[in-house]
Amino acid sequence: MIGDRWSRTFALGLIGVASFSSLLPIVLAVMNALKTTVEIGSNPLALPSQLHWENFSSAWRNAQLGPSLLHSAEVAILTIVMVCVTATPCAYVLARQKGKFWRFITFYFMATITVPVQLYLYPLYFIFAKLGLVNSIPAVALIYTAMFSPFAIFLLRTYALAIPVALEEAAQVDGAKPWQTFFHVILPMMRPGLLTVAIIVGLNAWNEFVIAVTFLQNDSNVTAIVRFYNLTGQYSTDWGEMLAAAVTIVLPIVVIFVLLQRQFIDGMTSGAVKS
Amino acid sequence: MWLFALPALLINICIILVPAVLTFTAAFFIWDGVGTPVWAGLANFQNMAADPVFWSALTNNFIWTAIFLTVPVCLALVMAAALLMAPKARIVVQSIIFLPRIIAVAVTGRIFQGMIFSPATGIVAWLNEHGFSISDPLADPDRSLYAVAAVDIWHWWGFLAVVFLAAMRQISVDQIEAARLDGAGFFALFRYVLLPGIRPTLTLMLILTVIWSFQVFEFIFIVTRGGPAYGSEVLATFAYRHAFFEGDVGQAAAAACVMSLFGLCATAIYLWLQITDDAQST
Numbered sequence: 001m002i003g004d005r006w007s008r009t010f011a012l013g014l015i016g017v018a019s020f021s022s023l024l025p026i027v028l029a030v031m032n033a034l035k036t037t038v039e040i041g042s043n044p045l046a047l048p049s050q051l052h053w054e055n056f057s058s059a060w061r062n063a064q065l066g067p068s069l070l071h072s073a074e075v076a077i078l079t080i081v082m083v084c085v086t087a088t089p090c091a092y093v094l095a096r097q098k099g100k101f102w103r104f105i106t107f108y109f110m111a112t113i114t115v116p117v118q119l120y121l122y123p124l125y126f127i128f129a130k131l132g133l134v135n136s137i138p139a140v141a142l143i144y145t146a147m148f149s150p151f152a153i154f155l156l157r158t159y160a161l162a163i164p165v166a167l168e169e170a171a172q173v174d175g176a177k178p179w180q181t182f183f184h185v186i187l188p189m190m191r192p193g194l195l196t197v198a199i200i201v202g203l204n205a206w207n208e209f210v211i212a213v214t215f216l217q218n219d220s221n222v223t224a225i226v227r228f229y230n231l232t233g234q235y236s237t238d239w240g241e242m243l244a245a246a247v248t249i250v251l252p253i254v255v256i257f258v259l260l261q262r263q264f265i266d267g268m269t270s271g272a273v274k275s
Numbered sequence: 276m277w278l279f280a281l282p283a284l285l286i287n288i289c290i291i292l293v294p295a296v297l298t299f300t301a302a303f304f305i306w307d308g309v310g311t312p313v314w315a316g317l318a319n320f321q322n323m324a325a326d327p328v329f330w331s332a333l334t335n336n337f338i339w340t341a342i343f344l345t346v347p348v349c350l351a352l353v354m355a356a357a358l359l360m361a362p363k364a365r366i367v368v369q370s371i372i373f374l375p376r377i378i379a380v381a382v383t384g385r386i387f388q389g390m391i392f393s394p395a396t397g398i399v400a401w402l403n404e405h406g407f408s409i410s411d412p413l414a415d416p417d418r419s420l421y422a423v424a425a426v427d428i429w430h431w432w433g434f435l436a437v438v439f440l441a442a443m444r445q446i447s448v449d450q451i452e453a454a455r456l457d458g459a460g461f462f463a464l465f466r467y468v469l470l471p472g473i474r475p476t477l478t479l480m481l482i483l484t485v486i487w488s489f490q491v492f493e494f495i496f497i498v499t500r501g502g503p504a505y506g507s508e509v510l511a512t513f514a515y516r517h518a519f520f521e522g523d524v525g526q527a528a529a530a531a532c533v534m535s536l537f538g539l540c541a542t543a544i545y546l547w548l549q550i551t552d553d554a555q556s557t
Contacts (some may be wrong), residue, residue: 002488007461011357018354019371026374026381028390028398040396067414086286089279096437097276104365106513110549114483114542118511118531120294122518123301127294128310146290178276207379212521229381229497239389241394244312246382255463257377261370264377265437267299272483273445273476 015248033243040239063245064152066221068227069214069252074205075223078141079205080198087149088194091156092186096165109150117147117210125214135218138186143215144205151198155270159193160186196267199260206253222251283533306385314460319529323369323492329530332501332508334422336537339509340488342424344481347432352477365482369440376510380430384497388413389428414504419499423507427494435480439473440551480546485541489534 032040033055034048055087059065124143125134133139163186170183211226216222222230228249232242257264283463302319304312323329356371359364375383391397394411402409412422448470454468470477494503501512510530518527 008360010461011360012364014354014357015361015368018350018433018436019368021429022372022375025390025429026378027385029386032396034388037396041400042386043401044398045401046388061531067349068454070412072398082286086283090283093276105284107546109287110546111542112287113294114486114538114545115291116531116534116538118490118492118514119298119535120291121530122308122524123288123294124513125518126294126524131306140510142286143290146286149287153283182279184397194468203377207377209379209381211498225379225381228385232385242385242389246385250382253377253379254374258370258376261366263374265369265373268376268434268436269441272442 013259029243029245030247033240035240035249037239040267050265052240055240056248057242059241059245059248062241063227063231065224065227065245066223067246068221068236070220071221072223074137075141075144076202077213078138079144080202082141082196083149083152083201084146084194086145088150088154088187089182090192091153092160095157095160098183100238109153112146113150113154117208120212121214128185128215133195134215135221137216139204141214144201144208144213147211148201148204151271153200155197155267156190156193158270159190181256196263196270199263200267203253203264298528298531301525303531306524307522308518311396313315316524319525321339322526323529323533328505328508329510331529332510332513333533335507335509336489336491336534338420339424339491340485342421343428343431343484343488347428347435348477348481350428350432350486351435351439352465352470354436354467355443357462358383358436358440359443359469360461367439369437373437374433375430376434378430379495380493383430384494386427387429388498391423413499414518415506416501416502418506419503422508423495423498426498427491430494438476442473442476443469461553475548479545482541482545482548486538486545489537 031048032044034051034053035055039046039048094102094109112183126166127132128139165187167185168181171185176184205224207225209229212223212226213229216226219227219230228245231245279478301312304316305315305318306312361368389396392399392411394400394403394409399411401490412418419451424485438492450472451464451468455466461465490511491509492515495507495509495512496515498517499507501508510533514530514534515529517530
């Protein structure tokens with residue numbers, strides 16, 4: 001146990017205040033999602049006098065949340081699959097190969113992690129427009145794959161580095177070709193890393209805004225986030241309904257987060273913690 | 276073996292590298308995105324330098340950087356140290372303060388607009404009724420940038436605290452115990468053991484803050500769209516507006532180049548740190 005009594009009290013007080021301020025906007029959103037707009041206006045901090053669940057049903061209907069949530073899921077799953085399929089072999093190679101060329105490739109991927117979207121967004125949009133790829137969900141997933149795979153490569157690379165080379169050598173002695181070694185020896189050992197990658201990439205794809213709002217413009221194929229953004233831009237008067245939509249969009253992510261906190265926190269903080 | 280890396284590399288080059296090079300080129304052309312680009316030399320940059328909105332956007336980027344290098348970092352450092360001392364509360368509290376990070380920016384932005392800042396339905400409305408006279412900060416050109424920054428800090432600082440906590444937990448317990456035996460209180464422990472102990476992580480996060488601060492877009496675009504009266508305009512919203520609302524892709528590209536220039540300096544330091552780090556660990 002660290003710290004004397006005074007500093008423990010200080011720490012606990014701080015923890016209380018911090019938790020309260022982190023939760024306050026979320027609690028306000030959930031609470032007011034169950035009230036009428038008139039009720040929200042009279043006192044946003046009051047508990048609902050009566051639970052207006054119909055906010056959720058009307059938000060679901062008016063905001064067409066069903067189809068747009070489906071699009072979000074489609075984008076997220078496509079991105080997860082493409083990132084995992086391309087990043088895993090790449091991470092394995094970068095973990096094993098030495099030499100100038102591979103150092104340069106590693107360097108290149110590191111650099112693309114910090115490149116701003118704005119540096120490639122505009123030409124990309126006009127090229128995609130010319131190719132007829134605007135308003136296409138797979139095209140958006142392809143862009144996400146390029147954006148999120150460098151992170152996946154570096155995370156998976158640390159997993160690959162932890163696999164003993166002796167295991168591969170044994171497989172090679174047994175006559176395994178490189179792709180056989182990869183599929184039968186390396187891939188099974190990277191499974192926990194792949195789960196973390198899938199979660200983080202899925203979250204990012206679900207929540208992403210800039211690419212989604214630029215490349216998906218028809219109401220018939222937008223993601224839930226873009227649908228929510230467009231809707232709230234036009235009719236910002238019915239706050240009860242809007243908050244119900246917000247809660248519906250966020251809920252799946254929060255449920256997964258509560259179930260898999262370790263993977264979320266480890267995945268998102270990986271790379272940031274240096275020893 | 277190199278076939279293994281090819282798909283990831285190819286996608287990355289097509290989606291990021293080639294368009295990035297095109298952006299750099301487009302900065303020297305007048306182009307509306309559809310027609311034939313016309314060579315313009317440095318005209319885009321000259322127009323930008325003559326545009327007061329560009330300068331206020333650049334200033335706002337610097338203000339944003341200054342805010343994010345201090346406020347969330349200090350909050351997160353103190354919080355991480357506090358959590359280190361409360362092992363029982365750690366897991367639950369860590370998840371609570373992390374939660375804002377996983378909520379979509381579009382949703383967070385709207386919740387703050389409606390439930391916090393709104394003079395009709397938010398906490399601001401409630402405060403007005405209870406004797407505090409506060410106007411909507413998002414409608415005030417002088418305050419809108421700070422109001423949006425507050426939203427981003429809410430979303431960001433808890434994550435940062437969790438990062439710092441993870442780094443602090445790698446400091447050996449012996450070292451902390453020894454300092455305690457020497458009679459170090461909270462602040463002495465913080466100053467002489469915890470802070471030096473997480474220095475590499477802290478440095479990295481500060482560098483990334485500079486990089487991200489020049490890229491900031493989502494929160495501002497969603498909450499204020501750079502307004503009112505360009506009060507919260509930053510380089511990214513400036514560029515986006517020019518490309519998609521004013522049909523001046525060349526101008527947008529020039530702004531994106533300036534944006535990247537600031538990030539590039541920080542990126543160079545970041546890469547250098549990563550590489551020296553890599554060389555040590557392999």
